Amino acid sequence: MKLFFIRLLNMVIGILLYALGIIIAIKANVGYAPWEIFHVGLAQTTGLSLGIITIIVGFAILVLVTVFGEKLGLGTVASILLIGLFIDVILIIDFIPTADNMIIGIAMLLAGLYLIALATYFYIKSAFGAGPRDNLMVVMTRKIKLPVGVCRCIVEFAAALIGWLLGGMVGVGTAISVVAIGFFVQLTFRMFKFDVTAVRHESLKDTYMILKNVMPGCLVKSGKSD
Secondary structure (H helix, E strand, O other): OHHHHHHHHHHHHHHHHHHHHHHHHHHOOOOOOHHHHHHHHHHHHHOOOHHHHHHHHHHHHHHHHHHOOOOOOHHHHHHHHHHHHHHHHHHHHOOOOOOOOHHHHHHHHHHHHHHHHHHHHHHHHOOOOOOHHHHHHHHHHHHHOOOHHHHHHHHHHHHHHHHHHOOOOOOHHHHHHHHHHHHHHHHHHHHOOOOHHHOOOOOHHHHHHHHHHHHHHHHHHHHHHO
16 A cells, blocks of 8 residues: 555656646747647637646547557546646746746756656656656557657657647747657656556556555554554
């Protein structure tokens, strides 16, 4: 049970860092990162909040990766719902300043992208299921056998292109993001000696069965100690 809660903590930390990284990258004000071009463009078009759009897009991608056999896990659902929620909360609190020059902006962008890469490690490591956007990276890595960093760059480029066609803001930060995010993901995974394709994610059913089997034992122990 202790291991389960450690994994759960890793997942939540990863999701929070992911949302924080997204907002820092946006506040860098040097051009949105690829997925944010897409999300912000849709938010401006529909009038919905950035967090709500992030959730909607997440569920749409979830359908796609499920077709390719990726498991639907607790982490997959949690990342869709919580990243969007955390994004809106961080924007409401508004504690991250907007960069007012290019040098600070690029530094903030790189910091945000590294946080996203670190977040990816934490919540994929938890093995509760990767988020839908990272599942695209995992599917591509498995299917075409290219390095994970290269696959991440391909996914980011495609998101940037579609976002640009939708009218999202493209700038020097966009070009940096397409290349840097893949590099940071590759660097982070190598630093922790983490093989993303070796992770066997739990499905929602698996997690339910673990909790079903473990919780009665915990309750019995708790009752004896009383």
